[in-house]
Amino acid sequence: MDPVHDYEIFELGDFVLQHGATLRGARLAYQTYGTLNAAKDNAIVYPTWYSGRHWDNEWLIGEGRALDPSRYFVIVPNMLGNGLSSSPSNTPPPYDRARFPHVTMWDNVEAQHRLVTEHFGIRTLPLVTGWSMGAGQTYQWAVSHPEMVQRFAPFCGSSVTSEHNQVFLEGVKAALTADDAFRGGWYDQPPVKGLRAAARVYAGWGFSQAFYWNKVYREMGYSSLEDFLVGFWEGFFLDDRDANNLLTMLWTWQHADVGRTPGFDGDTVAALRSITAKGIVLPAEKDLYFPPEDEAWACQYIADAEHRVIPGVWGHFAGGGDNPVDVDFIDAALKDLLAR
Structure with missing residues (x-):
């Protein structure tokens, strides 16, 4: 399989973004791993990260892993703006290139929610997980759709982008x-x-x-x-x-804040308090973007979230799949969470 060219497209149609623009003929690119069961209750959503594409997430998916395709149906949606889903580089005028509108984390998750519910008919998710901006989308899923998300595991990412x-x-x-x-x-x-x-x-x-x-x-x-x-x-x-x-x-990342979810009026703490899913939040010990203390702050407001720090010197890229020790640490945490 050629991961660069082997993926599916979900047609979003005229997709109205949170800031008011309409992306006409909007498209969400995605790839799936495994088989959706008859009950449609074995799906895991695993969003992409800043500039990442679905194949960049495959290091965490495999036999014997927490995200085992023989057991789970893993959906990897490509973030809006990443070049596969609707992006400046592939959108026709007038919203092409420098005119592409602002996209929020909420927009990304709403597009993914439509894919999950409308296309696959899924009503419950055993787990949402992701790295970096994928972690931001994970938090957003838990806030936007508490009725669906049973467990969430953001790693090396945050619910709100700090000023630093x-x-x-x-x-x-x-x-x-x-x-x-x-x-x-x-x-x-x-x-x-x-x-x-x-x-x-x-x-x-x-x-x-x-x-x-x-x-x-x-x-x-x-x-x-x-x-x-x-x-x-x-x-x-x-x-x-x-x-x-x-x-x-980058704009999506800079403006990420679960408090901007409709209904919370910018109140990040209230949004975090609304999360009902079980969670393990996994910051990396020396992450310069998303330091552990930032995620400890978030966890204090979530009813059922464990704060578990990835040890070592790899910083943000502890979540990038390049270091087998960190890969195993993240995988073990996901197994722990799925067993709860």
Whole structure:
């Protein structure tokens, strides 16, 4: 199976976004793993992350894992703006490229909810889980649809984007848009200088100080710091990632807050208190975006949520699937949660 081209499309039609724009002919790309049972009660939703595509989530799915396709029906919906679902790069005028409208976490989850309920006829979800922005969507699912979500497990992500995190994202945005080739988002050729600069900004945040101090990148096959910056980080941003798509998802990330769910009037604490699902919240010990203390703050308002910290030096990328020790830690937590 070629994961890059093998996926399904759910037609959303005229999809009205939270901020008022209508995406006409909106599309939600997704992939599934396993078989939906007759009772339709074995589905797990596992959303994608900032710039990730469905195949980037496959490291956590497999035989013997918590997300075992022989037992569960795992749905991986691609986030709006990621280049597969409706995005600046694939939407026709007038909402193409720099005119693509603002998309919220709530919008993403509403699109996914329609896929789950309208297309598959699913009414209950044993688990929603995800990394980074996928974790933000996990929190949003638990707030938006408490009647469906039995368990939730966000890892290396948050229910609300902190101001410190917003500042980091301003650096990424500035790097992308400073390239003359960006042309206000109306570029004909990729703004490569901006993409490479954004990669360099990101590099100081994705992994921890201890990761670099211990030169753990050598274990990943990189021969020097510069080799890692070019080979891993610049390679990551140049791997079919469109600048307008990145900025669309960046806006979603910056403005993420479950308190902005309709009915909560911006009250993040009230939204967290409304969660009825059982949860294990999994921050990474040295995550510079989503530090454990931020998620400890969120957990105090959720009735049935355990705060379990992923140990080690990998920082945010403890949730990226690159380190077998962290993969096993996350998988074990999901198994614990599914057994409850």
